[in-house]
Amino acid sequence: MRPDPLGYLANELQTLRDQSLYRPLRVLDGAQGARASVDHRSVVNLSSNNYLGLTTHxxxxxxxxxxxxxxxxxxxxxxxxxxxxxxxxxxxxxxxxxxxxxxxxxxxxxxxxxxxxxxxxxxxxxxxxxxxxxxxxxxxxxxxxxxxxxxxxxxxxxxxxxxxxxxxxxxxxxxxxxxxxxxxxxxxxxxxxxxxxxxxxxxxxxxxxxxxxxxxxxxxxxxxxxxxxxxxxxxxxxxxxxxxxxxxxxxxxxxxxxxxxxxxxxxxxxxxxxxxxxxxxxxxxxxxxxEPGLIARLWDNARFFKAGLQALGFNTGVSESPITPVIVGEAATAMALSDGLFARGVFAQGIGAPTVPPGKARVRTIVTATHTRDDLQYALDMFAAVGAALGIR
Ligand SMILES: Cc1ncc(COP(=O)(O)O)c(C=O)c1O
Structure with missing residues (x-):
């Protein structure tokens, strides 16, 4: 059998695993939404760009x-x-x-x-x-x-x-x-x-x-x-x-x-x-x-959630929009926070290099117009719990 000319790719993937940068794809079992079923788990979804919830309007x-x-x-x-x-x-x-x-x-x-x-x-x-x-x-x-x-x-x-x-x-x-x-x-x-x-x-x-x-x-x-x-x-x-x-x-x-x-x-x-x-x-x-009320709701939710993360003491950077990062530093910490949140029903992707500079890994959150206050409060409670368990502030 001839040697696999693409064999080096497996080594590259192993390097990503070693750096906590390997991410298997998360799979939605149904429609994109503020709440979604992802990998068979019902979650508050803080990972989409579906700002106004229009994917299912x-x-x-x-x-x-x-x-x-x-x-x-x-x-x-x-x-x-x-x-x-x-x-x-x-x-x-x-x-x-x-x-x-x-x-x-x-x-x-x-x-x-x-x-x-x-x-x-x-x-x-x-x-x-x-x-x-x-x-x-x-x-x-x-x-x-x-x-x-x-x-x-x-x-x-x-x-x-x-x-x-x-x-x-x-x-x-x-x-x-x-x-x-x-x-x-x-x-x-x-x-x-x-x-x-x-x-x-x-x-x-x-x-x-x-x-x-x-x-x-x-x-x-x-x-x-x-x-x-x-x-x-x-x-x-x-x-x-x-x-x-x-x-x-x-x-x-x-x-x-x-x-x-x-x-x-x-x-x-x-x-x-x-x-x-x-x-x-x-x-x-x-x-x-x-329906101008949709954009107004998006901003109400964004302000509520951002203030909540900041009140918990997280580093939310310089955001001025419904995108709010929780910057934690090392990729391994960001992935642990993301995984801990997911296990508790909150989907917020961890992001590391090269998408963001090394040392600035984060969990990125995006709220939408269609999240309820209960969804967002639940997510904040889980950020508090997982963040405390990992010693992040
Ligand atoms: C700033 C910016 N520009 C362009 C794009 C690409 O847009 P699309 O997803 O429609 O290809 C994205 C999305 O990933 C983005 O974040």
Whole structure:
């Protein structure tokens, strides 16, 4: 028998086990929700990005089912050949209106929206100036573009300025930040970066994956939250988190969107969303605009839970959003906290390197609009119990 050429992978996995970074997949036995059955255990679920509970909202379910009956289960083609249906166009018109831009284009995911956009609007002659904690999809897009990558310390607009001062003014430069950082729950330095983009003539881009549906009027995101309309050239949002379905989008000028139609590789070379997904997202936008109480409940829950964790003495970092980390330091401690919580009916994932820097391992919590106060109080009680047993404060 020939030796297994992939044998080294088993060694890599063993290294992960040795570092407490090996995580078997948790499996949901039913629907995603504030309470869920995970690995056959009923849990309060603090691990999803289902901020508004839309994954099972009756309006979304009904509209998805109607679209399945009307248009079938798939499109059978990429967008640029035969895979564009009127419902895709309707969703993009609606997203553009929502984000107050000329146009929008939907990708298969937020990941491909970021990676496909950054890699196509920049070339090897250009530069990207990027917050050090920006999402992996931005980093991959930057690498694919072959542009010069300059990273500034997290939220440090002063450092971004110094980088800009060191680059030739004639070079095309893209300034980019996440709107909300997914591991810390803090906001990007968007107003300060927009001021730099104005001063230095840069392209300004924000990834609002965790802000859309959460920040701004009816969940329009951080551009709306900070009232920066017209000053951010490229706005990315996701349809996979607060919107409850799947996909990502770019909102901006018509020229930007038409350019992406012609050059963004995930748009050109991967099949379009099933029409039911587009219908679901359209329904979600109706719900966002028609049920403002949902976002208010999300924020009430977020404030209650964050205050509860802080009152227990946990290090919750610098969060300003419904994402609240409990930072414990070593990966083994984070995994022990996560496992102890799970054994007591609370699902909050432990996260270590490379997703967060070494020594900053954490259990990340995300509350949703559909958690009850009893769910959240129960989770706080379990954090208190498991945290005390592990000596974490
Ligand atoms: C900041 C950020 N951007 C982009 C993405 C990718 O979005 P999607 O899950 O729709 O691919 C994520 C999600 O993991 C994210 O946290």
């Amino acid at each position: 009756p309006v979304l379910l009904e509209r998805a089912q109607q679209a399945l009956r009307d248009f079938g289960v798939g499109t059978g083609s990429v967008r640029t050949i035969a895979g564009t249906m009127e419902i895709h166009m309707a969703l993009e018109r609606r997203l553009a209106a929502f984000k107050q831009t000329e146009a929008a284009v939907v990708f298969q995911s937020g990941f491909t929206a970021n990676a496909g956009t950054v890699s196509s609007i920049l070339t090897r002659d250009d530069a990207i100036i990027s917050d050090e904690l920006n999402h992996a999809s931005i980093i991959d897009g930057a690498r694919l573009s072959r542009a010069t990558i300059k990273v500034f310390p997290h939220r440090d607009a002063g450092a971004a300025r110094r980088i800009l001062e060191s680059l030739p003014k004639t070079q095309r430069r893209l300034l980019i930040t996440d709107g909300v950082f997914s591991m810390d729950g803090d906001l990007g330095a968007l107003p300060e970066l927009c001021a730099l983009a104005d001063e230095f003539g840069c392209i300004m881009m924000v990834d609002d994956a965790h802000a859309s549906g959460v920040f701004g009027r009816d969940g329009r995101g951080t551009v709306d939250h900070f009232n920066l309309h017209g000053r951010v050239d490229v706005q990315v949002g996701t349809l996979s988190k607060a919107i409850g379905a799947l996909g990502g989008y770019v909102a901006g000028s018509r020229a930007l969107i038409e350019f992406l139609h012609h050059r963004a590789r995930p748009f050109l070379f991967s099949t379009s969303h099933p029409p039911s997904v587009a219908a679901t997202c359209l329904a979600a936008l109706d719900v966002l605009e028609g």
